[in-house]
Amino acid sequence: MTAPIEVSKGEVEAHPEDVLQGVPGKAVQGRSLGQIAWLRLKRDKAALGGGVVIVLLIAVAIFGPFFLQDPTVYNQELIDPTFQRPKSGWLYSGISWDHLLGVEPNTGRDMLSRIVSGARISLLVAFLATLLSVAIGTFMGVLAGYFGGWVDTLISRAMDVFLAFPLLLFAIALVGVVPGEVFGIKGNGLRVSVLIFVIGFFNWPYIGRIVRGQTLSLREREFVDASRSLGAGHGYVLFKELLPNLVAPIIVYATLLIPTNILFEAALSFLGVGVNPPTPSWGGMLTLAVPTYQNTPFFMIIPGMAIFITVLAFNLLGDGLRDALDPRAR
Template structure:
């Protein structure tokens, strides 16, 4: 029979118990999934830059119109009557201490004021349309993925039909039909409502397909079986068990859907079915800039850069959120 080895004094000081006793005051704290995602996002400087720009754009859209002059104020004294363009500033743009981005050719309206007011229209339409698309897409996507069978077939074929719908032609036709008024709305209130409906209602299949695919995977997980074994109803499983696990893809694809809606709103305004002039919008400013581009390129460059920076910032933020919320990312 062997005897246990004796431990010398120097060796006893290196025992795990002794080491752990010395660090007992420093507890090891776990991190939630949200904290892990935030740490990943903080390391992505490009995504953070996009997020900062997005926050600044939202602040400008909310507060900016109260800080700048009216976008409808004409400054004919700044326009050269011979060439119908600004008579001062770099390259005859009208840039000065009072008009930081110059003035509009022909009318002399302040470009900065029109860009700021246009940001409110573009972001308002994009956010409301995205919200409508997300609500419809999430509800129908999670329903199709969870129930399957004929429910999945009907919703999936509806997605295919909406994706094949000529959305641009429908928007132009719808604005022409309800141009005078509908549902108690007139003017720009009606136009904004039509834009939100057209963009949001017909774009839900994009996020709906993503949610359906995620639900098909989640419905086979153990926590769903456990909820069924405890007698949970389908509504509880859908919105209490499955929906919280879909927050990450919903958030990511929402941030990627917003820039798409901004571009679509600008395209509709460019074609003349957006907000009614003289209310400024980025797409409408590009429309007015086309015939005078050769004499005043700044009038096209400024709204073009506004659209480009906004879309780029949302895309960078969306890509960063996707990497941060992906559990397989390192």
């Protein structure tokens, strides 16, 4: 029991409401899920660093070729005819003010312009293939998780078949039998289209399984039951209730799938089933570096570091997004 308030003679007791009446107040503002995720992401310096690197890579891939040399021009005057390597530069790299990353052995083509042009190919294939995988995987995963029964069984068995498929061998065989022109597309445009189709279409089960598992959990939640009780149809529940709650895991997995697709495209180009030369690609540059790496190791280091930095940046950003968008994260 609290002690009574003593009021001295001549003083008037003031009520708390009267005391606070003249105090300026500030309305409490709520934070959306996006704002909360951004605050978490800002605390992750590694993820922000990865995001900055990715933005710079995209900008360089889009605008860089307009400011650099032609990556297909030969500079034979820079090559030693005896050893077929650059005449000067550290580790016979041919580095100079005109060629900041040196030149290729045998051909003398500028390495910087070839790295930038290769970034355009790698990022284009990786982004479009990831978009295709996400679209197919999300659609099939939501259907399997929401309807269940024979629909779930059919889609799940299809996922198992795709996951057991020898994708690398199929890609090599498919590129080898594709004709020179399909639907008016030919040359490198056809090669890039085939790479996007192979990588994107056959990788959808990975994200499909994740979406299916999330949908199995979400379809039992109260907001789904409330929509059904109000007479909502399957389309409304799928597109208005389930898909908005699947955006976070889809974004996170997409950022982690992009570096995997970059590595896969580089592997295909390394095996000779990527874009046609002389169009540069990171995997193709590694292929050309193999016969000469003992005399010119710098030629192999540059495309290898480009792949390493790009994949690391996407992985750091993906890990940061996963922590930021996870509602159970601290």
